[in-house]
Amino acid sequence: MEEKKNKMDSRRKFLLQSGLAAVAIPFTQISCQPSKDKVVEVENEDSFEFAFLTDIHIKPEMNAPKGFQMAIDKVNELNPDFVITGGDLVYDTMRGNYEQSESLFSLYKDMSKGFKMPVYNCIGNHDLFAIYEESPESEDHPDYKYGMWERHFGKTYYSFDHKGWHFITLNSLDVTDNKRYKGYFHLEQLEWLKQDIEKVDKSTPIVITTHIPMICTYSQLNGGEGSRTANNASDVFKIMENHNLKLVLQGHIHWKEYGFVNDRFHFLTGGSIAGNGWKGRRHNTKEGFVKIKVSGNDFSWEYIDHGWEAERLKLADNTI
Numbered sequence: 001m002e003e004k005k006n007k008m009d010s011r012r013k014f015l016l017q018s019g020l021a022a023v024a025i026p027f028t029q030i031s032c033q034p035s036k037d038k039v040v041e042v043e044n045e046d047s048f049e050f051a052f053l054t055d056i057h058i059k060p061e062m063n064a065p066k067g068f069q070m071a072i073d074k075v076n077e078l079n080p081d082f083v084i085t086g087g088d089l090v091y092d093t094m095r096g097n098y099e100q101s102e103s104l105f106s107l108y109k110d111m112s113k114g115f116k117m118p119v120y121n122c123i124g125n126h127d128l129f130a131i132y133e134e135s136p137e138s139e140d141h142p143d144y145k146y147g148m149w150e151r152h153f154g155k156t157y158y159s160f161d162h163k164g165w166h167f168i169t170l171n172s173l174d175v176t177d178n179k180r181y182k183g184y185f186h187l188e189q190l191e192w193l194k195q196d197i198e199k200v201d202k203s204t205p206i207v208i209t210t211h212i213p214m215i216c217t218y219s220q221l222n223g224g225e226g227s228r229t230a231n232n233a234s235d236v237f238k239i240m241e242n243h244n245l246k247l248v249l250q251g252h253i254h255w256k257e258y259g260f261v262n263d264r265f266h267f268l269t270g271g272s273i274a275g276n277g278w279k280g281r282r283h284n285t286k287e288g289f290v291k292i293k294v295s296g297n298d299f300s301w302e303y304i305d306h307g308w309e310a311e312r313l314k315l316a317d318n319t320i
């Protein structure tokens with residue numbers, strides 16, 4: 001009870017400081033509701049926040065642990081109800097040997113214990129163990145492909161509920177015959193998805209998290225070969241057709257992109273923690289993560305700079 005009161009007090013304090021409690025000023029970033037409805041949020045005890053951190057690419061080099069720790073500290077300061085990650089937790093196990101890959105997952109696991117709230121992980125292409133030709137490990141290894149991730153984090157696709165919203169994390173990856181990764185939702189998972197949402201009321205807002213995007217403007221803007229999206233994403237959209245799909249959270253591209261489709265659902269590609277391999281921005285998107293505030297049937301979002309760009313520039317200056 002006391003904890004709940006403190007949370008409400010701190011929320012009121014935030015709203016007062018930002019002016020939201022006094023007047024109906026919309027959030028600085030995209031909101032999916034007209035600003036007048038934001039006033040309702042102040043009174044809505046069922047509103048909640050969560051953070052979406054994607055493409056962490058943790059490794060011991062390049063001050064990556066320092067950068068990730070800054071993100072963890074910022075999330076703890078914001079104090080959302082939980083964290084969802086968008087895959088590529090580590091860099092990299094696709095080509096790796098067992099010891100190196102295991103140490104990367106251990107590093108991620110140890111560091112992510114620093115989050116003061118639950119963390120729901122998603123698998124990315126760099127988390128697929130030993131799938132590339134150049135890996136010294138064989139396909140018979142028990143940790144091959146999804147195995148190492150599953151041993152550390154459990155199932156690669158699952159769902160959970162929070163305050164009337166249904167959250168689904170998908171595994172958007174498979175391996176091609178010539179040993180490359182591809183964006184694909186395998187059939188066993190699609191069957192599970194059908195069964196999972198059968199139990200969900202048609203009006204319940206649903207959030208899907210996927211590493212490989214289901215919708216993305218990258219290829220339209222940049223051309224080049226290959227798609228940056230999962231090639232059977234439409235199968236997932238068809239399954240969701242008669243449900244209240246609200247938001248698709250995506251990783252992989254390391255850029256920030258938002259869209260709202262047919263007055264039905266939103267998609268958000270959430271930048272990255274690692275930027276361009278910890279060297280700088282990728283596609284001009286600053287390193288950061290997304291904070292999402294849910295209120296009733298709607299949400300607003302904000303891209304959070306956890307200070308890594310400034311810190312990395314300072315570190316680079318000191319080495320000159």
Ligand SMILES: [Fe+2]
Nearest residue numbers: 055088124252
């Ligand atoms: Fe990535």
